[in-house]
Amino acid sequence: xxxxxxxxxxxxxxxxxxxxxxxxxxxxxxxxxxxxxxxxxxxxxxxxxxxxxxxxxxxxxxxxxxxxxxxxxxxxxxxxxxxxxxxxxxxxxxxxxxxxxxxxxxxxxxxxxxxxxxxxxxxxxxxxxxxxxxxxxxxxxxxxxxxxxxxxxxxxxxxxxxxxxxxxxxxxxxxxxxxxxxxxxxxxxxxxxxxxxxxxxxxxxxxxxxxxxxxxxxxxxxxxxxxxxxxxxxxxxxxxxxxxxxxxxxxxxxxxxxxxxxxxxxxxxxxxxxxxxxxxxxxxxxxxxxxxxxxxxxxxxxxxxxxxxxx
Amino acid sequence: xxxxxxxxxxxxxxxxxxxxxxxxxxxxxxxxxxxxxxxxxxxxxxxxxxxxxxxxxxxxxxxxxxxxxxxxxxxxxxxxxxxxxxxxxxxxxxxxxxxxxxxxxxxxxxxxxxxxxxxxxxxxxxxxxxxxxxxxxxxxxxxxxxxxxxxxxxxxxxxxxxxxxxx
Amino acid sequence: xxxxxxxxxxxxxxxxxxxxxxxxxxxxxxxxxxxxxxxxxxxxxxxxxxxxxxxxxxxxxxxxxxxxxxxxxxxxxxxxxxxxxxxxxxxxxxxxxxxxxxxxxxxxxxxxxxxxxxxxxxxxxxxxxxxxxxxxxxxxxxxxxxxxxxxxxxxxxxxxxxxxxxxxxxxxxxxxxxxxxxxxxxxxxxxxxxxxxxxxxxxxxxxxxxxxxxxxxxxxxxxxxxxxxxxxxxxxxxxxxxxxxxxxxxxxxxxxxxxxxxxxxxxxxxxxxxxxxxxxxxxxxxxxxxxxxxxxxxxxxxxxxxxxxxxxxxxxxxxxxxxxxxxxxxxxxxxxxxxxxxxxxxxxxxxxxxxxxxxxxxxxxxxxxxxxxxxxxxxxxxxxxxxxxxxxxxxxxxxxxxxxxxxxxxxxxxxxxxxxxxxxxxxxxxx
Ligand code: NA
Ligand code: NA
Numbered sequence: 001x002x003x004x005x006x007x008x009x010x011x012x013x014x015x016x017x018x019x020x021x022x023x024x025x026x027x028x029x030x031x032x033x034x035x036x037x038x039x040x041x042x043x044x045x046x047x048x049x050x051x052x053x054x055x056x057x058x059x060x061x062x063x064x065x066x067x068x069x070x071x072x073x074x075x076x077x078x079x080x081x082x083x084x085x086x087x088x089x090x091x092x093x094x095x096x097x098x099x100x101x102x103x104x105x106x107x108x109x110x111x112x113x114x115x116x117x118x119x120x121x122x123x124x125x126x127x128x129x130x131x132x133x134x135x136x137x138x139x140x141x142x143x144x145x146x147x148x149x150x151x152x153x154x155x156x157x158x159x160x161x162x163x164x165x166x167x168x169x170x171x172x173x174x175x176x177x178x179x180x181x182x183x184x185x186x187x188x189x190x191x192x193x194x195x196x197x198x199x200x201x202x203x204x205x206x207x208x209x210x211x212x213x214x215x216x217x218x219x220x221x222x223x224x225x226x227x228x229x230x231x232x233x234x235x236x237x238x239x240x241x242x243x244x245x246x247x248x249x250x251x252x253x254x255x256x257x258x259x260x261x262x263x264x265x266x267x268x269x270x271x272x273x274x275x276x277x278x279x280x281x282x283x284x285x286x287x288x289x290x291x292x293x294x295x296x297x298x299x300x301x302x303x304x305x306x307x308x309x310x311x
Numbered sequence: 312x313x314x315x316x317x318x319x320x321x322x323x324x325x326x327x328x329x330x331x332x333x334x335x336x337x338x339x340x341x342x343x344x345x346x347x348x349x350x351x352x353x354x355x356x357x358x359x360x361x362x363x364x365x366x367x368x369x370x371x372x373x374x375x376x377x378x379x380x381x382x383x384x385x386x387x388x389x390x391x392x393x394x395x396x397x398x399x400x401x402x403x404x405x406x407x408x409x410x411x412x413x414x415x416x417x418x419x420x421x422x423x424x425x426x427x428x429x430x431x432x433x434x435x436x437x438x439x440x441x442x443x444x445x446x447x448x449x450x451x452x453x454x455x456x457x458x459x460x461x462x463x464x465x466x467x468x469x470x471x472x473x474x475x476x477x478x
Numbered sequence: 479x480x481x482x483x484x485x486x487x488x489x490x491x492x493x494x495x496x497x498x499x500x501x502x503x504x505x506x507x508x509x510x511x512x513x514x515x516x517x518x519x520x521x522x523x524x525x526x527x528x529x530x531x532x533x534x535x536x537x538x539x540x541x542x543x544x545x546x547x548x549x550x551x552x553x554x555x556x557x558x559x560x561x562x563x564x565x566x567x568x569x570x571x572x573x574x575x576x577x578x579x580x581x582x583x584x585x586x587x588x589x590x591x592x593x594x595x596x597x598x599x600x601x602x603x604x605x606x607x608x609x610x611x612x613x614x615x616x617x618x619x620x621x622x623x624x625x626x627x628x629x630x631x632x633x634x635x636x637x638x639x640x641x642x643x644x645x646x647x648x649x650x651x652x653x654x655x656x657x658x659x660x661x662x663x664x665x666x667x668x669x670x671x672x673x674x675x676x677x678x679x680x681x682x683x684x685x686x687x688x689x690x691x692x693x694x695x696x697x698x699x700x701x702x703x704x705x706x707x708x709x710x711x712x713x714x715x716x717x718x719x720x721x722x723x724x725x726x727x728x729x730x731x732x733x734x735x736x737x738x739x740x741x742x743x744x745x746x747x748x749x750x751x752x753x754x755x756x757x758x759x760x761x762x763x764x765x766x767x768x769x770x771x772x773x774x775x776x777x778x779x780x781x782x783x784x785x786x787x788x789x790x791x792x793x794x795x796x797x798x799x800x801x802x803x804x805x806x807x808x809x810x811x812x813x814x815x816x817x818x819x820x821x822x823x824x825x826x827x828x829x830x831x832x833x834x835x836x837x838x839x840x841x842x843x844x845x846x847x848x849x850x851x852x853x854x855x856x857x858x859x860x861x862x863x864x865x866x867x868x869x870x871x872x873x874x875x876x877x878x879x880x881x882x883x884x885x886x887x888x889x890x891x892x893x894x895x896x897x898x899x900x901x902x903x904x905x906x907x908x909x
Binding site for chain 2: 493494495496497498499500501504505508518519521522523525526529530531532534535538539542717718721722725726728729747750751753754755756757758759760761762763811812813815816855856
Binding site: 011046050051052053055056059060063064065066172173174175176177179180181184185186 | 516517519520523524527528531532533638642643644645646647713714715716717718719720772775776
C-alpha cells in the first residue's frame with residue numbers, strides 16, 4: 001500500500017498549533033525534502049492534530065495511511081516507549097539534546113522499538129520541558145504542592161506517580177475540559193511545556209514554575225515500508241533534510257521556551273525560575289517515583305535509565 | 312433448523328439486553344465511586360476512568376446492536392410512502408446495510424488481529440487492548456446477523472406482496 | 479475535491495431517500511477512501527480513539543438521568559411547581575409549559591424527551607382551561623427547543639467533542655439564547671391569550687392560599703428542582719466535570735426515585751436499556767462521521783469551503799446570513815443530531831476565519847438546528863408532539879409559525895450578530 005504513496009503527495013502531521021516552532025520545523029523539513037529530492041517527494045504538512053489525535057496519527061504512520069509526522073511517543077503501541085516520559089530523564093536542554101541525538105543512549109533505546117513497530121525515526125525535536133502551571137501558589141518547592149492543597153491534573157503515568165509521591169491529589173481531565181476545570185477549580189494545576197501553557201491556558205494560569213520534570217520529545221518519523229522502498233539517494237535526502245531542520249529548530253527551542261515564559265510574566269503570571277538547589281528537591285521526588293514507574297515500563301528499561309541518569 | 316434460529320435469536324436477545332443493563336449500570340457506578348472518592352477521600356484512580364471508558368465503548372456498540380435488532384437506527388422518513396416501493400426500498404436498504412456491515416466486520420477483524428499481533432495493552436490497567444478492540448468485531452457480527460434476519464424478512468414481505476396482488 | 483463533493487452529495491442523497499444514517503455515512507466514507515486510494519485500515523482505530531473519551535460519556539449519563547427522571551414521575555412535579563408559580567396569571571399555563579420545558583430540558587439533555595414528557599403532563603390541563611388542543615400542541619413542540627438550549631444538552635456535548643471545545647463552556651453559551659427564547663415565547667403566548675378570551679385562568683384563592691399552595695408545590699417538587707442546581711452548581715462550582723455531573727445526576731435521580739417510591743425495578747431496567755440503545759444509535763453514527771470528517775481534513779475540504787465562501791464576498795454580515803440560511807435548510811431536511819454532526823466539523827474553520835469564537839458558534843448552531851426540529855419535512859419536535867397529542871402535524875403547524883418567526887428567528891439573528899449573548903454567561907460564571 002505505501003507504494004502508491006510514491007506517486008502522490010505525502011502527508012506530514014504535527015500536534016502543535018500552526019506557526020509555532022514545532023510547525024515551522026515540520027514545514028522546513030517538508031520544503032527541504034522537496035528541494036533535496038528535486039521535487040520527487042512533495043510533502044504537505046498539517047499542524048494542530050488536524051490529521052487526528054496524535055495516537056491515531058502514530059498508528060496511521062505505522063499502517064502507512066499517513067506517510068510521516070512529527071509526533072509524541074505513543075506508549076499504547078509499545079509500553080517501552082513510556083520510557084521517554086520518565087521524570088527527570090534530563091534536567092537541562094543540553095542534557096536532553098545529548099541523550100536523544102543519534103548515538104545518544106535514549107535514541108539507541110527507542111530506535112529499535114520504532115523499527116519493530118514499523119516506523120523509521122529520523123530524529124527528535126524537543127517541544128519543551130514540562131513546568132507546573134497553577135491557579136494557587138507560588139509553588140517553589142515540592143512541599144508547597146501538598147501544603148497549598150493543590151489538585152493536579154496529570155496526563156500520563158509518570159507525572160501522576162511523581163505528584164502523588166509528594167502527597168498531591170491528582171485528577172484526570174480531558175485536555176478540552178482543562179481550561180474550564182482550572183477556571184472552576186475541578187483542578188488547580190497542570191503540567192505542560194511553556195508553549196502549551198501559554199497558548200491554551202494563559203488566561204487561567206496565575207503561577208508557573210519551571211520544574212522541567214518532563215523533557216518532551218517529538219519524533220520525526222516516516223512509515224518504515226515506504227522508507228525501505230525508497231532509492232538510496234532519496235533516503236539520504238530525507239535524512240539530511242531532517243537533520244538540518246531538526247538542528248535548526250532544536251537550536252531555537254530553548255530560547256523559544258524562555259520567550260513563552262517571558263510572555264507569561266509580561267501578562268502578569270508569576271513565573272518562578274528554580275535554582276539548581278531548588279530543582280534538586282523536585283528531582284528527589286522524581287527519583288522516588290521511579291520505583292513505582294518501574295512497574296509501568298519494566299525493570300529492564302528502568303535499569304538502563306537508572307544507570308544513565310545517575311552517572 | 313428454523314427452531315435453532317429462533318432459539319439462537321432468543322438467547323442473543325437475552326444476552327444483548329443483559330449487556331445493555333450491565334454496561335450502563337457499571338459505568339455509572341464506576342464514575343460515581345470515582346467522584347465520591349475524589350471529593351470525600353481525596354483519592355482518584357485513572358484505572359476506574361479507563362475501565363469506565365472501555366465499558367462505555369461496549370455499551371455504545373451493544374446499543375447499536377439492539378438498534379439494529381429493533382430496526383430503529385436513526386433515519387429520515389424516506390421518499391417511498393406506498394407499497395410496493397416501500398417494500399422494495401426496505402429490501403435494498405437491508406442489503407446495503409448487510410454489505411456495509413460485512414465490510415465493517417472485516418475492518419474490525421483486521422483491527423483485532425493487529426492489536427493481538429502487536430500485543431497492545433492499555434496504558435493504565437495494562438489489560439490487553441484486544442478486550443476493547445474486540446467490541447467492534449463481536450458487535451459487528453451481531454449486527455450483521457440481525458440485519459440478515461431482517462433482510463430475509465424483507466424478501467418475504469416483497470414475495471407476499473406479489474403473491475397477494477396476484478390472488 | 480470534485481469527487482469528494484460528489485460523494486458528499488451521494489451521502490446526503492442516501493440519507494434523504496431513507497437509508498439509516500450510519501450506513502449512509504459508512505458507505506460514503508468507504509467510497510471516499512476508495513476514491514482517494516486510501517488504506518481503509520485507519521477507520522476502526524480512528525473510531526476507537528475518538529470514542530475512547532471520557533467527555534463522550536456525558537451523553538449516556540444524561541440520557542440515563544432523564545430516563546430515570548421520567549420513570550420516577552419527577553417531570554410532573556416540575557410542572558406542578560411551575561404552575562404554582564405562574565399558573566394564576568393571564569396566559570399562565572402557557573408560561574408553565576415554557577418554563578417546565580426549560581427546567582426539564584435542563585435535566586433530560588434532549589429536546590424530544592422534553593417534548594414527550596412535558597406534553598403528556600400538561601396538555602390535558604391546558605385543554606381544561608380553554609386552550610385549543612392545536613395551540614397547546616404547537617406550544618409544547620416549540621418549547622422543546624429549550625431542551626437543548628438550557629444545559630445539559632446532547633448536541634452541545636457533540637459539538638464539544640467534534641471541535642475540541644469545552645463542553646462546560648458550550649452549555650453556558652447556549653443558555654444565553656435559551657433565556658431569550660423563554661422571554662420571547664412568553665410574550666408571544668401572552669399576546670395569543672389576550673386574543674382568545676375563552677382561555678381561563680385558575681381562580682385565585684387569595685394571597686394567603688396562594689403562598690401556601692406555592693410552598694406545598696415547592697416542597698413536593700424540591701427534590702426534582704434540586705437536580706439542575708446540583709448539576710449546574712456542581713459543574714460551575716468546580717466540584718466536577720460535565721461528564722461526572724451527568725453521572726451524579728443519574729445517581730441522584732435513582733435516589734430520588736427510590737426515596738419517593740416511584741421508581742421500581744422495571745422502570746430502572748427500562749431506563750438502562752433505553753440509554754444504551756439511544757446512545758448506541760447516536761454514537762454509532764458519530765463514529766462514521768468522524769471517519770468522513772477525517773477524510774475531509776485530508777483533502778482540506780473545510781478550508782476550501784471557508785476560502786470559497788470568503789472569495790464569494792468579504793462582507794461578514796452577508797456571510798453569516800448565508801451560513802445560517804444553509805444551516806436552516808440542513809435543519810429542514812435533517813434532525814438536530816445529524817446536522818450537528820455534519821455541520822460542526824465542516825464549518826468550524828469558516829467560523830474561526832470570520833472571528834466567531836467556538837462558544838458563539840456552538841450557540842448559533844444550537845439555536846439554528848434546535849429550531850430545525852420544528853421545520854418540516856424533518857421535524858422531530860412536531861412529530862413527537864403530534865404523537866403525544868394525537869392530532870396530525872398539519873393541524874397545528876400554523877400555530878407554530880409565530881413562535882418560529884417572532885421567537886426563534888430573531889433570537890437566531892441576535893445570537894449570530896451579538897457575541898455577548900452567548901459569551902456573557904461563560905464569562906460571568908467562569909471568571
Ligand atoms: Na437540556
Ligand atoms: Na427540520
